[in-house]
Amino acid sequence: MSQPSSGPQQIPVVVLAGFLGSGKTTLLNHLLHHSGGSRIGAIVNDFGAIEIDAMAVAGALGDSTVSLGNGCLCCAVDVSELDGYLARLAQPSAGIDVIVIEASGLAEPQELVRMVLASEQPRVVYGGLVEVVDAVEFDATREKHPELDRHLALADLVVVNKTDRVGESGRNDEGERVLRLVHTLTEGAAVVPAAYGRIDPELLFDCRPAEERIGQLSFDDLHRQHDHDDPDHPHPARHAHHTHLHAAYDSLSFRSAVPMNPRRLLGFLDTRPEGLYRIKGYVDFGAADPRNRYAVHAVGRFLRFYPEPWRADDERLTQLVLIGSGIDTTALRKELQAGTDDAPQADEHSMWGVLRYVRDVQDTETGVTDNLGDPDSED
Numbered sequence: 001m002s003q004p005s006s007g008p009q010q011i012p013v014v015v016l017a018g019f020l021g022s023g024k025t026t027l028l029n030h031l032l033h034h035s036g037g038s039r040i041g042a043i044v045n046d047f048g049a050i051e052i053d054a055m056a057v058a059g060a061l062g063d064s065t066v067s068l069g070n071g072c073l074c075c076a077v078d079v080s081e082l083d084g085y086l087a088r089l090a091q092p093s094a095g096i097d098v099i100v101i102e103a104s105g106l107a108e109p110q111e112l113v114r115m116v117l118a119s120e121q122p123r124v125v126y127g128g129l130v131e132v133v134d135a136v137e138f139d140a141t142r143e144k145h146p147e148l149d150r151h152l153a154l155a156d157l158v159v160v161n162k163t164d165r166v167g168e169s170g171r172n173d174e175g176e177r178v179l180r181l182v183h184t185l186t187e188g189a190a191v192v193p194a195a196y197g198r199i200d201p202e203l204l205f206d207c208r209p210a211e212e213r214i215g216q217l218s219f220d221d222l223h224r225q226h227d228h229d230d231p232d233h234p235h236p237a238r239h240a241h242h243t244h245l246h247a248a249y250d251s252l253s254f255r256s257a258v259p260m261n262p263r264r265l266l267g268f269l270d271t272r273p274e275g276l277y278r279i280k281g282y283v284d285f286g287a288a289d290p291r292n293r294y295a296v297h298a299v300g301r302f303l304r305f306y307p308e309p310w311r312a313d314d315e316r317l318t319q320l321v322l323i324g325s326g327i328d329t330t331a332l333r334k335e336l337q338a339g340t341d342d343a344p345q346a347d348e349h350s351m352w353g354v355l356r357y358v359r360d361v362q363d364t365e366t367g368v369t370d371n372l373g374d375p376d377s378e379d
Ligand SMILES: Nc1nc2c(ncn2[C@@H]2O[C@H](COP(=O)(O)OP(=O)(O)OP(=O)(O)O)[C@@H](O)[C@H]2O)c(=O)[nH]1
Pocket: 018, 019, 020, 021, 022, 023, 024, 025, 026, 027, 049, 104, 105, 161, 162, 163, 164, 165, 194, 195, 196, 197
């Protein structure tokens, strides 16, 4: 699948939240081990909780992990302090492709998302709020912590974890029941089941091929080496990577030499279906803006366009990749196709809708997460 990059060297910052013991650290470790050639910078609350060998490797690879010590990230850290950490991880010399902030089990995810959106780092872009829930403890956790429902409503992606244990209740359909219930509590989030946090990292960021990391060992390399050393104990998750992990999401590549009509594309984006978690790529708006192509980045309800001047040798194309869980790729392709338009002239105001989502116009003002998609409607 061709994967256009989602803008000039942007580094998505993923907020990983979930109640105590739901599996956040397990998921982060999984990402660290399956990121291919992509390098993850981690900001964690509690050093002690991270798998020791992953930390050791992170240390060996450089300064790619920041610990905020014990305590609650959203209370203990102010925006400028977090921004300092983001600045450190986002500097080009760190070579980091994605930053994951693992919140303590009690953190208010909304506060963390607010802090990421308020970041003044030009390369940093919001990468989504991932909420991990324990499928087995789901009912009990909701009872004890009614705020869980609010957290789910804010999430862009919900990982229903510990599905390996759902049968323990004796009910065969327990996993399905929890998944359905979670769906009803989210507002358009993608929901993926997982055991031991084994989601496909491509849901969250673009995994570079392992070979692309020159002069540094990736976690995958180290594991491969480990497998060599111990052929009787291959790493199970890595071998499963190309089989069941990819079943967790659907993706669609759309390419068109006919420009997109800005109003129609906005109409499509404003009504994008539940489960369509990420959109990335470049858009050609033809006569509506002949000078620029628009990098597009959407995660959950968050949407931004980044205009960049066309270079002389660029082929005028729209190239988009859509990633989600439970999405109807055929219908989406049709809708995108219907959004193309080769009218030689655009009406004067056709780009207004797009420009509302251009960074800088609004990002410094961003305050709340309730309406991430529409910067104008933020308080
Ligand atoms: N059976 C089972 N156990 C899991 C799964 N995911 C995580 N665990 C276990 O659940 C426990 C808690 O997992 P963590 O990843 O530490 O959870 P956490 O959300 O980071 O926990 P806190 O840091 O306390 O908030 C550990 O013993 C994990 O091994 C899973 O999918 N299935």
